[in-house]
Amino acid sequence: MNHGWIQTYVxxxxxxxxxxxxxxxxxxxxxPDLSIEVDNLDEVLQKVMDRKLDIVYGPxxxxxxxxxxxxxxxxxxxxxxxxHIA
Numbered sequence: 001m002n003h004g005w006i007q008t009y010v011x012x013x014x015x016x017x018x019x020x021x022x023x024x025x026x027x028x029x030x031x032p033d034l035s036i037e038v039d040n041l042d043e044v045l046q047k048v049m050d051r052k053l054d055i056v057y058g059p060x061x062x063x064x065x066x067x068x069x070x071x072x073x074x075x076x077x078x079x080x081x082x083x084h085i086a
Contacts, residue, residue, distance in 0.1 A: 032080035041083035
């Protein structure tokens with residue numbers, strides 16, 4: 001995958017390990033320190049809200065086919081939580 005601002009490389013194995021290199025986070029956001037793809041974004045989002053964690057972006061449906069949100073930890077690390085949408 002190459003969107004110009006991010007390139008993703010995927011392992012051909014059954015469990016697809018991905019490595020992405022980005023110069024921006026997409027949709028004018030910062031580049032996250034870590035991205036995690038989940039099976040059920042709504043479930044994870046509810047757990048984040050129940051714990052009153054700081055959601056700093058989203059949830060948002062992005063033009064490249066993911067729904068995601070960002071959370072930030074206490075030392076400023078940015079985590080991108082995403083789910084591909086059909």
